[in-house]
Amino acid sequence: MEHDIRQLLAEKLCYRPKNAYETLSDAQLEEAQTYAESYKRFLDASKTEREAVKSAVKMLEKAGFVPFEPGKKYAAGDKVYFNNHGKSLCAATIGKKPVEEGVHIAAAHIDSPRLDLKPRPLYEKDDLGYFKTQYYGGVRKYQWAAIPLALHGVVVLKDGRVIDVIVGEDKAEPVLCVTDLLPHLSAEQNKRTLAEGIKGEELNLLIGSRPFKDDKASEKVKLALLELLFNKYGIVEEDFLSAELCAVPSQHARDVGLDGSMIGSYGHDDRVCSYPALTAGICTPAPETTWVVALADKEEIGSEGNTGLQSTFLEYFIKDLAEGQGGCGRRAIVNSQCLSADVNAAYDPSFPDPFEKGNSSILGKGPALTKYTGSRGKGGSNDASAEFLAKVRAVLDEAGVAWQSGCLGKVDAGGGGTVAAYVANLGVDVVDIGVPVLSMHAPFEVVSKNDVYCMHKCFEAFFRK
Numbered sequence: 001m002e003h004d005i006r007q008l009l010a011e012k013l014c015y016r017p018k019n020a021y022e023t024l025s026d027a028q029l030e031e032a033q034t035y036a037e038s039y040k041r042f043l044d045a046s047k048t049e050r051e052a053v054k055s056a057v058k059m060l061e062k063a064g065f066v067p068f069e070p071g072k073k074y075a076a077g078d079k080v081y082f083n084n085h086g087k088s089l090c091a092a093t094i095g096k097k098p099v100e101e102g103v104h105i106a107a108a109h110i111d112s113p114r115l116d117l118k119p120r121p122l123y124e125k126d127d128l129g130y131f132k133t134q135y136y137g138g139v140r141k142y143q144w145a146a147i148p149l150a151l152h153g154v155v156v157l158k159d160g161r162v163i164d165v166i167v168g169e170d171k172a173e174p175v176l177c178v179t180d181l182l183p184h185l186s187a188e189q190n191k192r193t194l195a196e197g198i199k200g201e202e203l204n205l206l207i208g209s210r211p212f213k214d215d216k217a218s219e220k221v222k223l224a225l226l227e228l229l230f231n232k233y234g235i236v237e238e239d240f241l242s243a244e245l246c247a248v249p250s251q252h253a254r255d256v257g258l259d260g261s262m263i264g265s266y267g268h269d270d271r272v273c274s275y276p277a278l279t280a281g282i283c284t285p286a287p288e289t290t291w292v293v294a295l296a297d298k299e300e301i302g303s304e305g306n307t308g309l310q311s312t313f314l315e316y317f318i319k320d321l322a323e324g325q326g327g328c329g330r331r332a333i334v335n336s337q338c339l340s341a342d343v344n345a346a347y348d349p350s351f352p353d354p355f356e357k358g359n360s361s362i363l364g365k366g367p368a369l370t371k372y373t374g375s376r377g378k379g380g381s382n383d384a385s386a387e388f389l390a391k392v393r394a395v396l397d398e399a400g401v402a403w404q405s406g407c408l409g410k411v412d413a414g415g416g417g418t419v420a421a422y423v424a425n426l427g428v429d430v431v432d433i434g435v436p437v438l439s440m441h442a443p444f445e446v447v448s449k450n451d452v453y454c455m456h457k458c459f460e461a462f463f464r465k
C-alpha cells in the first residue's frame with residue numbers, strides 16, 4: 001500500500017521521459033515503420049542540398065504546391081514554395097489568420113558534411129589518377145578513408161548549361177575512395193593523434209589507373225580520365241572551375257539492429273528533421289496560422305552565403321506573404337514562432353565520457369527539446385526563453401508522442417550551434433528541437449525510427465496550433 005502511494009507520487013512529481021515504445025500505440029508504432037520506409041527513400045534521393053531541394057519540390061508539387069509569386073495576395077489554404085537558387089527552399093500553406101499575425105516556422109538544413117572537390121581537382125601521381133578534395137563541414141577525417149564514395153553535383157558550363165553528375169549509386173557503376181595504409185606498415189601513422197590520423201591533404205579520391213594508349217604522352221592516366229569525362233559529360237579540365245562536385249558515402253539507408261528498429265544512413269543531419277517538417281506541412285492543408293518550412297543550405301559551414309539562414313531568404317519570404325495580403329511584413333516576423341529543427345547528440349553508452357547523462361537525449365525517447373546549444377558559457381547560443389519553452393512543451397504534450405529534453409554533452413566538452421540564433425536575430429521566438437543521432441557527422445549515422453515519426457507528429461501539432 002505504502003509502496004503504491006510512493007509510486008503514484010513519483011509518477012506525479014518526477015520527470016522521466018518515456019521511451020517511444022511505451023508512449024506510442026500499436027497502430028502508431030506500425031505507422032512509424034511505414035514512415036521510415038518513405039524517409040529512407042528520401043535520404044537515398046537527397047544526398048546533397050541540391051538533390052534535397054529537388055526531392056522536396058517533387059513532394060510539394062505532388063501535394064498541389066505552386067511556385068511563390070511575390071506581390072500576389074494569397075488566401076487561406078493556398079500552398080506555395082520558393083526555390084532559392086536550387087539549394088534552399090521555403091514552403092508555406094496560408095492560414096485563416098492574416099500572415100501579419102505571425103507564422104509557425106520549422107527551420108531545418110539540407111546540407112551535410114562531405115568531401116568537396118577543389119577547383120582544380122584532377123591530378124596524376126605515380127600512375128594513379130586522383131581528385132583533390134577539401135572537406136565541407138565538421139568531419140572526423142579518418143572516418144572517410146577506405147569506404148566506397150559516390151560523386152554527386154553539377155558542372156556548369158560557360159554558356160550556362162548545367163550538367164548533373166551522379167556516379168557510384170547504382171550497383172553497376174564504379175565508386176571512388178580515399179585509401180589508407182595497411183596495418184603492417186602503419187607504425188609511424190599510428191603515432192599520430194586520431195584527429196591527424198588522416199590529414200586534410202591526404203583525403204585524395206582515387207579515380208583511375210588506366211593510361212591513355214599513346215605512349216608518348218606524359219600524364220597518361222590523367223589524359224585518359226579527361227578523355228572519359230569529355231566523352232561522358234562533354235567537359236574539359238577548365239570546367240571544374242565552375243563545378244560543385246562532392247564525394248558522399250555511396251551506401252544507401254539501411255535498417256540497423258537485429259530488430260530493425262533504427263536507420264543507418266549518410267546525412268540524417270539534418271534530413272531527419274527536414275523530411276518530417278515537409279511531411280507535417282503537407283499533412284496540414286488548412287491551418288489556422290500560416291505554417292512555413294525553411295530548408296536551409298550551408299548550416300554545416302556557419303549558415304553563410306545567399307542560401308544559408310544568415311541571408312534574407314526566409315525573412316523576405318514571410319514579409320512578402322504578409323505584404324501581399326496588405327499586412328505589415330515586419331510585424332509578421334516578430335509575431336512568428338519557430339522550431340529550429342536540428343539533430344541532437346544522442347547519449348552513447350560506449351562513449352559516456354563527454355555526456356552529462358541527466359541532460360542528454362536518449363535514442364528512442366523522441367525528439368529532444370534544447371533550450372540552448374553553443375559552447376562553454378552558452379557562447380553562440382539562442383538560449384530560448386522560458387515563456388516560449390512553456391508554450392512548446394504544451395504543444396508537444398498535445399502531440400501525444402514521445403519527446404524529451406537534451407543538451408549537447410558536458411559543459412566544457414565542446415559545443416556547436418544551429419540556425420536558431422539566426423532566425424532569432426529576426427525577432428522570432430525560437431527554440432531548438434531535433435532527433436537524437438548516434439555517430440553524428442560520420443558517413444553512417446544512426447537514428448531511431450520511432451524518433452523520426454515522433455518528429456513528424458511534433459511538427460504537425462505545432463503547425464495545427
Ligand code: MN
Nearest residue numbers: 269270342343
Ligand atoms: Mn545539423
Ligand code: MN
Nearest residue numbers: 113269300441
Ligand atoms: Mn551538423
